[in-house]
Amino acid sequence: MKNILEYLEKSAEKYPEKIAIADRDKSYTFTEFKNSASLMGNHPSLKNISNSPVGVFASHSAETIIMMFGVLYSGNFYIPLNPELPCDKLAQIINDSGMAVILGNNQEETARQSGFDGTYIDFTDIPQNNDYAIIPETLPTAPMFAIYTSGSTGKPKGVQKNHLSMISFIEAYTDEFGFDENIVIGNQTPFFFDASAKDIYLMLKTGARIEILPAEFFSFPIMLIKYLNERRVSFISWVPTALSIVTKLNTFSEVLPLYLEKVFFVGEAFPAKQLKKWMTALPDVRFVNLYGSSETAGICCFCEITEAPEEDEQLPIGKPLSNCKVFLMDDGKFVTDGVGEIHVSGDALADCYYNDEEKTLNSFFIGELPDGSKSRIFRTGDIAKYNENGDLIFVSRRDNQIKHMGYRIELGEIEHTAQSIDGVAKACCVYNKKRQKIILVCEPSAGSSITADDIRRTIKTKLADYMHPAKVLTMEALPLNANGKTDRPLIEKIVMKEKN
């Protein structure tokens, strides 16, 4: 396979009139999808550059996917941008990536407000002619997309992946679970979130339809389930936070999803209590726990859950997908008994952190695999162990990265942002896992009259909404440990005691 676009060409040839992408208002057949994307790919401003990063405003709509593929047809790679991000944050991503072109759907103002002075192309500017782009000679090892995630130093971190990584993943994924053109994918994860690639490329490879679910339905899940029925959605891969909303609000006592066959969950641990409610309400549905990280395409492990878990049971991460080698290491040695850090090897690995060689060298290295061969290896930072069935079980993180509402967040980024505010001397951010709340504790600078409310308001203008602390507290002096460093465990103890 030359590159990922071959999937689109094949699906368009096989299912020309079948709907590929649908949102609440519109739909595109595979032919329309391919034609629009390839016309966009011939836009002069995109044809002028090659193998370069192009921003795509990733609204939750069908056009976003078409624009991403427009970028690929032009021989460049895309970087999805969350249009809801504060301008400061967007500016950081735009500058860090050095993107010269941004595509959007009526979003030029957002681009300009974020200091972007390059070329903006609107979806409505797709050339209206028959000048379709042909598949470019992009190599499988050329970059396909980069996704920015939270970075512990406050600088955003772009993870760059190539065509081969996605091909390797999607082949293994469709094989393992027997997906075909008859499924209807109900997409929940936003397109600026790495997990959404699984839905998009599954549609592309199998010829199935992707239904982009309106985000507002997740507030009122009866509407959501009725919509799934109306659109005959048969497969969902959602973050547990979204799945939990449905059961926490007792939706199944009113309406049941009639066409669902498979329910996958990814991005964070699914509380057993809520999963049990799903499994009890839908006994004929297949439930699978997925595990992956942005540094590998798609997922690298999965575990089929066949029996409803006990209320406090921890779900296993499971076993590797066939395209990945996954193993535990501790201090340079392989671990089979006891805890170790999860390491992953295979074609699905990302290329690098964009423009950050130091971070790349820190997380990706060439080393020996358990079978003695040498390969590129990614250190995930997740600590795990094996259970008696040989399934991996997540234990903890090596650093201060957390998962909140399915998003991966570095507490260091929030601390760094707080410390950049005038009047804040030091900051420590902790996560109350049980109540799912981010709590920020700040030490005001000497003589400053800054209040917790001031800090909270300023933070809101600087970070994505899912990173906003639920509570900001001030302390005259943050406690220090014996080494003179901020005593995080003690602060955790103090704030968890309060009614947070």
Added chain:
Amino acid sequence: MEELLEILEEINPDIDYETATALIDDKMLDSFSIVSLVTEISDAFDIEISPKYLIPENFNSVQAMMKMIETIQDEE
């Protein structure tokens, strides 16, 4: 009313709840907030909010929420 305002302030203190009339339509409260809100209201008012009450109209304003709470209380 006081109790409800307290719950809402805790969820997002930057909204002027006394005057807001389109909390849902204007996307001031997201799905995660709704779940917290429903849980907190159920606890504070000792009621069970059945799914049929979970429609945008019942959450667009403090008045609408109070009315919904009273309806449920009357039913119980």
